[in-house]
Amino acid sequence: MTGGRARRGAxxxxxxxxxxxxxxxxxxxxxxxxxxxxVAAGTPFAQQRVGTCHRADTPEEVYLVSDRRPPVPCDxxxxxxxxxxxxxxxxxVARPERPxxxxxxxxxxxxxCGEDDVRRHLGSDDTDRHWYVGTRVRFPTRxxxxxxxxxxxxxxxxxGRATTLGSLAGIMGxxxxxxxxxxLAGTEAVPCDRPHxxxxxxxxxxxxxxxxxxxxxxxxxxxxPEARRFLGAAPGDLDLLATLQGADDADLxxxxxxxxxxxxxxxxxxxxxxxxxxxxxxxxGG
Amino acid sequence: MRLLRxxxxxxxxAVTLLALARLLVPSPVGLADQGDAHRLLCQVGVRDATPxxxxxxxxxxxxxxxxxxxEDHTWYGEGCGAGGTDETYRSSQVTLLRAAKxxxxxxxxxxxxxxxxxxxxxxxxxxxxxGVLVSVLPGPRPVRVxxxxxxxxxxxxxxxxxxxxxxxxxxxxxxGLLATLAASLVVLRARRPSPAALxxxxxxxxxxxxxxxxxxxxxxxxLAALLWRPADPAPDADDADVPVGAGSRRPPAAEGRWAxxxxxxxxxxxxxxxxxxxxxxxxxxxxxxxxxxxQPERLAQLDRHDQVFNGILLLGNDPERDLADLGxxxxxxxxxxxxxxxxxxxxxxxDYRAVEALTDLDVARHLxxxxxxxxxxVRRGVDxxxxxxxxxxxxxxxxxxxxxxxxxxxxxxxxxVFFEIADAVxxxxxxxxxxxxxxxxxxxxxxxTRDGRALAAVAVGVAAAAAATFVVTIFVAGQVELTRRLLxxxxxxxxxxxxxxxxxxxEREPPPPLVLPPDAPEPDDPDPDDVGPxxxxx
Numbered sequence: 051m052t053g054g055r056a057r058r059g060a061x062x063x064x065x066x067x068x069x070x071x072x073x074x075x076x077x078x079x080x081x082x083x084x085x086x087x088x089v090a091a092g093t094p095f096a097q098q099r100v101g102t103c104h105r106a107d108t109p110e111e112v113y114l115v116s117d118r119r120p121p122v123p124c125d126x127x128x129x130x131x132x133x134x135x136x137x138x139x140x141x142x143v144a145r146p147e148r149p150x151x152x153x154x155x156x157x158x159x160x161x162x163c164g165e166d167d168v169r170r171h172l173g174s175d176d177t178d179r180h181w182y183v184g185t186r187v188r189f190p191t192r193x194x195x196x197x198x199x200x201x202x203x204x205x206x207x208x209x210g211r212a213t214t215l216g217s218l219a220g221i222m223g224x225x226x227x228x229x230x231x232x233x234l235a236g237t238e239a240v241p242c243d244r245p246h247x248x249x250x251x252x253x254x255x256x257x258x259x260x261x262x263x264x265x266x267x268x269x270x271x272x273x274x275p276e277a278r279r280f281l282g283a284a285p286g287d288l289d290l291l292a293t294l295q296g297a298d299d300a301d302l303x304x305x306x307x308x309x310x311x312x313x314x315x316x317x318x319x320x321x322x323x324x325x326x327x328x329x330x331x332x333x334x335g336g
Numbered sequence: 337m338r339l340l341r342x343x344x345x346x347x348x349x350a351v352t353l354l355a356l357a358r359l360l361v362p363s364p365v366g367l368a369d370q371g372d373a374h375r376l377l378c379q380v381g382v383r384d385a386t387p388x389x390x391x392x393x394x395x396x397x398x399x400x401x402x403x404x405x406x407e408d409h410t411w412y413g414e415g416c417g418a419g420g421t422d423e424t425y426r427s428s429q430v431t432l433l434r435a436a437k438x439x440x441x442x443x444x445x446x447x448x449x450x451x452x453x454x455x456x457x458x459x460x461x462x463x464x465x466x467g468v469l470v471s472v473l474p475g476p477r478p479v480r481v482x483x484x485x486x487x488x489x490x491x492x493x494x495x496x497x498x499x500x501x502x503x504x505x506x507x508x509x510x511x512g513l514l515a516t517l518a519a520s521l522v523v524l525r526a527r528r529p530s531p532a533a534l535x536x537x538x539x540x541x542x543x544x545x546x547x548x549x550x551x552x553x554x555x556x557x558x559l560a561a562l563l564w565r566p567a568d569p570a571p572d573a574d575d576a577d578v579p580v581g582a583g584s585r586r587p588p589a590a591e592g593r594w595a596x597x598x599x600x601x602x603x604x605x606x607x608x609x610x611x612x613x614x615x616x617x618x619x620x621x622x623x624x625x626x627x628x629x630x631q632p633e634r635l636a637q638l639d640r641h642d643q644v645f646n647g648i649l650l651l652g653n654d655p656e657r658d659l660a661d662l663g664x665x666x667x668x669x670x671x672x673x674x675x676x677x678x679x680x681x682x683x684x685x686x687d688y689r690a691v692e693a694l695t696d697l698d699v700a701r702h703l704x705x706x707x708x709x710x711x712x713x714v715r716r717g718v719d720x721x722x723x724x725x726x727x728x729x730x731x732x733x734x735x736x737x738x739x740x741x742x743x744x745x746x747x748x749x750x751x752x753v754f755f756e757i758a759d760a761v762x763x764x765x766x767x768x769x770x771x772x773x774x775x776x777x778x779x780x781x782x783x784x785t786r787d788g789r790a791l792a793a794v795a796v797g798v799a800a801a802a803a804a805t806f807v808v809t810i811f812v813a814g815q816v817e818l819t820r821r822l823l824x825x826x827x828x829x830x831x832x833x834x835x836x837x838x839x840x841x842x843e844r845e846p847p848p849p850l851v852l853p854p855d856a857p858e859p860d861d862p863d864p865d866d867v868g869p870x871x872x873x874x
Contacts, residue, residue: 076539082430092412118413
């Protein structure tokens with residue numbers, strides 16, 4: 051009987067313990083549902099500054115409409131650099147809730163985050179043109195929008211790669227600008243920091259205007275003066291040889307050819323880039 | 337060694353080992369990622385370790401090969417929300433991922449979260465739940481083992497196994513369902529379920545319901561299991577012939593242990609149990625409603641778009657009229673068949689705002705008044721369900737293991753073959769669920785024991801859950817990724833048959849012959865494995 055009483059006395063305790071165990075297990079298992087994990091706050095939009103660099107490690111971060119990752123120093127690998135922080139157009143500012151991602155993507159294409167900003171930041175112009183540089187717009191987060199933030203951020207990206215070029219500000223005056231200049235390896239367009247046999251400069255002759263008279267006029271009146279300006283004092287192995295060359299887009303470009311003919315070089319022949327470095331810039335390549 | 341002689345332990349171990357072998361040997365098998373994994377895995381602070389440049393392009397992307405290795409990453413702002421927002425995608429699957437992350441560190445797996453560790457976690461849980469089910473199922477031991485084998489093999493079949501090493505929510509849904517089955521059996525078999533059993537049922541039910549948005553379809557079954565109690569079967573004609581009293585261990589009416597009146601100890605205990613069950617049902621309902629309400633608005637927008645532009649408009653003969661019927665501008669027909677991103681220009685327009693203002697009720701009303709479209713929606717859903725384990729655009733293997741991009745794994749295919757037949761004769765699926773429901777209901781009516789009724793009720797519940805998850809999924813998803821999203825439905829279809837057959841066999845069992853006086857010691861259990869329902873003394 052004593053054993054029976056002891057067993058009966060232990061039964062409620064076992065029941066309480068089992069119930070407590072089941073309840074604890076259930077609460078632990080449901081914890082992510084009841085209280086989802088919080089993400090890091092990062093850098094609010096109010097602290098976004100021109101000239102800061104950013105690194106996205108995942109496609110999710112690349113395609114996000116907002117960006118609160120803390121900036122990284124521009125001398126470390128990064129994939130974008132802020133060139134402007136501006137106010138959104140009035141019709142969007144009036145919206146109490148941030149528009150959806152599709153609407154923002156459409157809006158981004160129309161925002162004043164274009165050629166003028168980019169040229170000013172890079173130091174490019176009609177002769178010393180930049181290539182392989184894209185823009186990416188970032189908006190405030192939904193919470194920031196709800197709190198009244200109505201500005202957007204324009205970032206520059208070097209298309210297709212993370213960059214270790216340092217800041218892109220004024221890069222056209224530095225030899226590193228080879229990465230954002232267009233060169234030709236045969237008829238294939240490549241960045242000038244890859245082996246090439248010609249470097250593109252100045253304006254292009256549209257394929258539709260490609261006739262002998264127009265070509266001759268374009269060469270004499272546009273390419274040669276542009277090339278002289280582009281090269282400055284002609285360097286030894288990259289003598290002035292402005293010519294028209296079709297790239298794979300069928301337009302005709304003014305180019306300077308590497309000499310001797312058939313050799314390949316890397317880097318840029320731009321006088322401004324060389325002057326910034328105090329060095330020849332281009333080097334013989336494969 | 338004595339432990340190994342117990343059948344549930346042996347079944348649990350066997351299922352665990354089979355699952356581990358299935359998922360990890362000779363090379364790991366999983367399910368590749370079409371982009372949904374991020375919103376779950378970011379919640380445990382990791383990112384796909386595949387280099388960013390390798391995550392796009394045919395043959396290299398994360399949907400061609402399973403991204404097994406994930407590495408620590410800090411997500412900022414809206415980096416870990418659903419669809420590029422700050423809205424967290426809430427799922428009980430995150431609990432399994434946390435366990436997998438802990439095991440990755442302890443087990444020497446690659447990276448900071450290796451999906452192979454998730455496969456191990458799921459295999460252990462599957463084995464554990466299989467063993468528990470063998471214990472709590474009523475009926476002869478061989479029948480119980482066969483039923484559990486059918487349930488476990490369904491989960492290890494080619495159409496389902498891969499999710500146990502993936503970034504999707506289905507492992508929580510499937511393992512949660514298995515746990516809910518076991519807890520339901522314990523609760524329904526007991527005249528007065530213990531508080532622990534009721535809490536376990538509420539907890540496993542909520543774990544299942546909160547796995548993903550579609551799983552709210554099983555909420556009624558969870559509530560029913562908490563609130564409904566099978567009545568003790570009335571003695572039938574055969575029983576009436578059995579003499580009761582001294583010559584029998586069967587007591588006369590109003591005698592013995594269960595004969596207390598409403599105010600007696602048993603009545604009080606039952607009332608307390610029912611009160612606790614009702615309280616837990618309220619908690620489950622409240623958490624489930626809150627869970628549905630807390631789902632990301634962005635996902636609701638994506639679903640609404642698919643409901644209309646990849647569902648309704650693809651079903652009818654006159655899409656512009658369908659749009660008008662929904663109160664939308666017929667000019668939106670240009671978005672027909674496109675996803676939201678493809679239809680970006682239209683989505684950004686003012687006319688599209690009306691789409692976001694639509695409610696589920698609007699869509700349901702349209703379908704109710706357009707029976708042909710509803711029929712086609714169901715028909716296409718059944719077709720999609722029948723492709724379970726068939727062709728998929730998601731690979732099963734790890735890059736570098738010698739598999740072709742998008743190659744799928746097919747080693748366990750028994751259930752897959754059933755679905756292949758169903759692919760040729762889609763009515764077979766509907767017939768299977770209908771037959772299981774009919775057999776379960778018949779057993780529920782005829783069963784002579786509480787145990788038989790409990791199993792029959794579970795079988796009916798599973799068949800109903802198959803139908804409910806099907807309806808919710810095709811309603812929400814339109815026709816987008818239906819086969820993958822109907823995975824849980826397919827598993828429930830496959831489970832419904834062994835459970836209904838088990839219930840049918842259990843209905844023939846005679847009622848228990850023994851009723852003990854209050855202080856009598858328990859007789860030796862004829863089956864030491866059957867832990868049965870808990871039914872403690874008041």
